Amino acid sequence: MRRAVSRLDGVRAEYDDGWALARASITEPMITLRFEGRDPRALLEIVGRFLGGVPDLCAAAMEMIHE
Secondary structure (H helix, E strand, O other): OEEEEEOOOOEEEEEOOEEEEEEEOOOOOOEEEEEEEOOHHHHHHHHHHHHOOOHHHHHHHHHHHHO
């Protein structure tokens, strides 16, 4: 369950079991994504929740986690 969303310096979503962050890079023209979960299962769930509306990006992030 999402607890809070902050839009200070990007978009950060706080969940009961971790967080997700999307922000503009200060060194390159790209968006940086960061995720943290209480455990590996929670991490995968957070990535899925945060990127669920962007299936191709979600799949790429999941693939990177599994490497």
